[in-house]
Amino acid sequence: xxxxxxxxxxxxxxxxxxxxxxxxxxxxxxxxxxxxxxxxxxxxxxxxxxxxxxxxxxxxxxxxxxxxxxxxxxxxxxxxxxxxxxxxxxxxxxxxxxxxxxxxxxxxxxxxxxxxxxxxxxxxxxxxxxxxxxxxxx
Numbered sequence: 358x359x360x361x362x363x364x365x366x367x368x369x370x371x372x373x374x375x376x377x378x379x380x381x382x383x384x385x386x387x388x389x390x391x392x393x394x395x396x397x398x399x400x401x402x403x404x405x406x407x408x409x410x411x412x413x414x415x416x417x418x419x420x421x422x423x424x425x426x427x428x429x430x431x432x433x434x435x436x437x438x439x440x441x442x443x444x445x446x447x448x449x450x451x452x453x454x455x456x457x458x459x460x461x462x463x464x465x466x467x468x469x470x471x472x473x474x475x476x477x478x479x480x481x482x483x484x485x486x487x488x489x490x491x492x493x494x495x
Contacts, residue, residue, distance in 0.1 A: 379491060384432040385425065387487035391480045392423035392434040398476050399436075400467045417443055421469075436469060 444456025449470040
């Protein structure tokens with residue numbers, strides 16, 4: 358009788374592993390789709406202010422990137438920019454000792470926080486659709 362119990366436990370363990378792999382794959386796919394969507398909604402670079410002599414390089418706009426990473430059991434989607442000055446241009450919050458958005462950029466530049474907030478409903482739908490697919494509900 359004990360051998361039968363071990364068989365059931367082994368079989369259940371295998372099924373749990375299969376389900377866990379499916380959930381992890383769902384998390385990764387949905388998060389990747391979500392960050393790509395959010396990145397696609399980043400507004401265009403704002404025009405240079407009239408009369409400004411500042412030479413713009415476009416670096417900030419080119420360096421906005423996304424990443425999906427696992428942190429323990431969590432899957433995390435990130436969008437941001439590695440430029441040291443980005444918090445003063447596109448952040449609503451302090452990032453270390455930098456930011457938030459400087460007064461001269463307010464009203465001209467969008468913020469990544471606002472971009473993410475405005476994408477929220479579509480991101481939720483991306484996860485819901487992924488869950489329906491995972492459960493075979495399409």
